[in-house]
Amino acid sequence: MLDLTGPMPVHIQMATRIEQSGEVTAHQFDEAGQLIQMGATLYLRYRERDPETGAQTPVTVKIQPDGLVILTRGQADLRLQLHFHPTQRLTTAYKTPYGEIPVTTATTLMESRIQNEPLHGEVAIDYQLFSEKELLGKYQLRLIFKA
Numbered sequence: 001m002l003d004l005t006g007p008m009p010v011h012i013q014m015a016t017r018i019e020q021s022g023e024v025t026a027h028q029f030d031e032a033g034q035l036i037q038m039g040a041t042l043y044l045r046y047r048e049r050d051p052e053t054g055a056q057t058p059v060t061v062k063i064q065p066d067g068l069v070i071l072t073r074g075q076a077d078l079r080l081q082l083h084f085h086p087t088q089r090l091t092t093a094y095k096t097p098y099g100e101i102p103v104t105t106a107t108t109l110m111e112s113r114i115q116n117e118p119l120h121g122e123v124a125i126d127y128q129l130f131s132e133k134e135l136l137g138k139y140q141l142r143l144i145f146k147a
Contacts, residue, residue: 004037008119010145012046014059020137035119035145040065042114042121044145048073061123061143063112069125071141084125086110104130119147 012033017026033046042063047056062070069084077097083090084107093100109126123143129136 004035007034007036008147009033010035010044010119010147012044013142013144014048015140015142017140018137019139033145035147044143063114063123067110069110069112069123082127082129084110084127101131103136106130121145 010033012029012031014029014031015026016028017024029048031046031048033044036043036045044061044063046059048059049056057073058075060070060072062068062072064070067086070081071084072079072081074080074095077095079095080103081092082103082105083092084105086107089104089106091102091104094103106128107125108128109124111125112121112123114121121144123141125141126139127141128138
């Protein structure tokens with residue numbers, strides 16, 4: 001396990017693949033961020049920059065020692081938090097200006113590796129996203145960070 005004494009600057013690469021209504025889209029982000037350790041839990045924080053508008057969205061990836069990974073995008077009145085666990089379907093809420101929408105993740109693949117020397121980590125998550133019982137899409141997330 002890592003033993004960080006404070007926030008460490010890291011380089012973050014995030015790739016996503018989204019399959020919705022028979023259409024596939026892919027996005028790739030290459031950003032500077034921070035790795036923070038609190039107890040045995042790791043937090044990766046960065047700002048995702050929209051290539052078309054330049055708008056920045058705060059993103060936090062929380063990696064817990066029990067295997068749970070939590071991805072939070074946005075803040076205030078527009079915030080999505082997704083929980084990923086290799087054996088459980090987990091429901092959270094997508095907060096919008098019009099109210100909260102319950103969303104459920106069904107994780108179909110979850111792998112993570114983190115090494116200390118040199119500091120480097122990889123997280124791979126495939127999941128299905130549901131609203132009520134309706135499948136919204138199938139997603140793949142690949143995250144790599146390096147000091």
